[in-house]
Amino acid sequence: MADSLSPADCARMLEKAESIVALTGAGISTAAGIPDFRGPQGLYVTRRYDPSRVFDIDAFIRDPEPFYEFTRDFLSIVDDIRPTLSHRFLARLEEQGRLKSLITQNIDALHHRAGSENVIAIHGDYWISHCLKCRAELDFENFRRKVEEEAVPRCENCGGLIKPDVVFFGEPVKGMDRAIREIERADLMLVLGSSLTVYPAAALPSIARCPVIVVNLGEVKLDPGPNRHFVNENLDTYLEAVGKALGHSGN
Ligand SMILES: [Zn+2]
Incomplete structure (x- = not known):
């Protein structure tokens, strides 16, 4: 896939960013055993x-x-199940004040258990x-x-x-207005472990006016663009390398 991103370059982008928003899908939890x-x-x-x-x-x-x-x-x-390295990575970014909110499609509540607080669980x-x-x-x-x-x-x-x-079938998804606002004001968006096939979450990265980094093992349904970086690698392995470049210790 075009325009991959080395862990060191990803770390540099994270360090520069002041208002990061993340979107996570099933791929972040399958590594935990879900x-x-x-x-x-x-x-x-x-x-x-x-x-x-x-x-x-x-x-x-x-x-x-x-x-x-x-x-x-x-x-x-x-x-x-314990939260994965990737769940903890995001909790750490929030603690540092860089990650402003975390939008997830997952219902397993592992982000909460990893210590994340500003979680928008659109499927509840x-x-x-x-x-x-x-x-x-x-x-x-x-x-x-x-x-x-x-x-x-x-x-x-x-x-x-x-x-x-x-959220059940026949019920509206939660927090979409808030999710859209957070993406509009973000200066960097991370899309982790989602193939972007389930709507409405799949439409969210297209709203971003900032660079988008997609890390997912496998195909992702998002068109390439000048501000879009696609990393087709194992999420935990990749973020571990990014964490090292950032000086995170003891994941
Ligand atoms: Zn009652």
Whole structure:
């Protein structure tokens, strides 16, 4: 692919930037051991879940059990997983004040667990849940406990159905206005582990008026351009080299 970027050059661009925005996709979490849902080892395939039923909001309200069966499976995978070097790399950039926000398509909440705070999870995630009746909020730890204790978690205040803030089919994506604003004012955009095939996230890099660095192993659906750099390499390996060039220690 045209115009690759050495880790040293990438590090120089990161050092110069003052307002970085990142967009992450499934590729940042597959390295942690979370299967891409749709891939050959994905839960949809190996456990025969039908995403159009599991994540359908009307089906969920009628019968939440299939969703909670999926959730128990999914969270038991997530329990054993640690954020990757790439998750930690982004948390470090935020800590340094350079990364202003992190837009993710992933629902696994690994960015939160790595220490990132300004996360815009456009497909939502499991980090926060709500009672659909009284809107009481549940944090991840309490939700995790209830999922193990109850076939279908119910609200302790009112008995209403609990739903994690994961975006279902038939629900609007979250935080798009904020994501667009952050991209418009950024002076550097990172796209990590996304092939840019799932909309609306796939359209976001085209909004950027700043340089865009795409790191993804495999094909990416974004046209080449003077301000666009494509790195077709393993994300963790590449960012480890960038981190070394930046003087990050002990990833
Ligand atoms: Zn309630």
